[in-house]
Amino acid sequence: MTYRTKEYLSETVVNLKPSGIRRFFDLAASMEGVISLGVGEPDFVTSWSVREACILSLEQGYTSYTANAGLLELREEIASYLLRNFHVGYDPKTEILVTVGASQALDLALRAIINPGDEVIVVEPSFVSYIPLVVLAGGIPVSIQTSGADEFKLQPQQIEQVITSKTKALILCSPNNPTGTVLNKKELEAISEIVKKYDLLVISDEIYAELTYDEAYTSFAAIEEMRERTILVSGFSKGFAMTGWRLGFAAAPSEFLQAMLKIHQYTMMCAPTMAQYGAIEALKNGANDVEEMKKSYRRRRNYFVQSLNEMGLSCHLPGGAFYAFPSIKATGLTSEQFAEQLLLEEKVAVVPGMVFGESGEGYIRCSYASSLEQLQEAVKRMKRFLTRL
Template sequence: MHGTKTYLSETATRLKPSGIRRFFDLAASMEGVISLGVGEPDFITSWSVREACILSLEQGYTSYTANAGLLELRQEIAAYLSRKFQVQYAPETEIIVTVGASQALDLALRTIVNQGDEVIVVEPSFVSYGPLVELAGGVPVPLETRGADEFKIQPEQIESVITSRTKALMLCSPNNPTGTVLHKEELEAIARIVKKHDLLVISDEIYAELTYDEPYTSFPAIEDMRERTILVSGFSKGFAMTGWRLGFAAAPSTILQVMLKIHQYTMMCAPTMAQYAAIEALKHGEQDVEEMKKSYRRRRNYFVQSLNELGLRCHLPGGAFYAFPSIQSTGLTSEQFAEQLLLEERVAVVPGNVFGASGEGYIRCSYASSLEQLQEAIKRMRRFLSRL
């Protein structure tokens, strides 16, 4: 840099690069790797959804949409949330279409966080939560969950980290990386604390479609929580539309209209053709989602049982497509285990510590791979463990 002036933002400079990327990049440079690393469906987007996108292009729908997104899409999102999760939002004023759920999270935090506000981040957590809080000027406060509790939040833990600066709680159920799903009673216990301490909740429900053992409960459906919640979701996981970069947020209009202002200045609108595709996904895509879900459930059952048979203790995840087994019995750290497994047996997994301190001693394995690949991965892991 010239002289004594530094041109870079201190906040941005302090951010650590994503730990997931490092392993993914390493795996990509090697031959014959089975990757259980990336959080992405192995299905391609349904043909009818792709066709709706192609049709929109052929008809020349290539200009901007309204900042908040196509009204027809917002109406379909509202209908879908009401039908599937029993939560009601006004499409005109309470729903915004975003560039992936990631942008919705960013907008939510920038909308509610003042400099120095604390946001409780339940860990292990998706790698972007803490950095997004920091970029919004806030302070992420980790709330560590334990494998012994199947990584479920204990309400008394929340109270132990609340201070006068606490503004919000970030929830993710089904959880990335643990696959843990919070049931209605567990959400109600959290809601009582949220109300008592006058907090807001950012509820990341991107995996809501992918729950396997019981109906899903959306956080704003809990009594008195709709007015305190920013619901974030999207099309990437449930509808296998990761590359389309389309998400949404739903919130009371007082919050949502401020999110919309930031969105106007930073993004204008989400891609037009992706929005037309999403309308089709919501109207006619639920059968395809069910088929994917059945396939994931079969793979989950096989993979988690196999991990336990290998001696890598793993709870049965209720949702998403991740297993989060303990590797503590090996005596290796998460990083050592993941690196050696990749170099020796060409299986890529993500070390648990990248998701927060409480993820140390675990690895994240995505079972969004074919059954044949999962079987081969288990075979290689068995070989690796027998040598340790």
């Protein structure tokens, strides 16, 4: 008997597009001497004290499951951290869940709130996972296209224009991946008025909250009356340079959190135990390391964005994360053509903006989470490429 494999697969999964970022990563990995500005990953190694805490937990034999929601001590530290840094309070026993990366927290949040046919607003350019996760949860993604003329900042009236009777939630990401755009308190308050008016929920992806450079970060959950409408998603990957540890968390009113916990119990059981012990140390004693990384990113940002503008690739100054999102429209190439030619001709890997949504076309995402020396060499190569064009 010959099985017709595709006929047995989920239509939803078959129709999902593979990640547009992955093709460029795979191509770059097959080439010698490539400078990658494509990976959204710190170039710093996780702080030694955090690694040491993880090693100690192994030496002491802490290799069993934790509670489904995570170690209570870690949840208590997360609660203290959120209150101390972002002025929003959560009960560590019922309102915080430790997850396998922020990506799992996003998945759990969407599956916990979506009924088939519910619409979820996605602000583009956006992280590549948002729309697929909405679809996998049975929802309908509704995109809003932001503009480079506004530094890709969401305008409240844009939300109103797409709201229907089926609209359930809005996904926010500030600082934004891929643009680095940060929404300040006043801008978030304006969005909150629309959220209240139309009785929406908000999934606030705050994974880059530690990495803001020009003003204090404002959590959407800290905006008046928004805590009860918000599922806050964050983690340790970006601010604490712990990408490979796969550790994130969600904080939300207990009704939302306990619904997410149900799914987590059946699909994941708990996050890795040794990573949780490392995260406790990061929250207790990692502030100085985070600040040093932040200072370094800020210097790199200033150099790289200035260099982009000087070579004719117009780019706003990103307020957070570690991405620049310059326009390549003046070259006459599509973002995919630009990225592919730059990689093949000069061995510099960037991500075409079109993978982040329609409004990303005409732009490329460049990560400046590389050493200053690598950024300087990348700038030289990009200038040569543009000169030939």
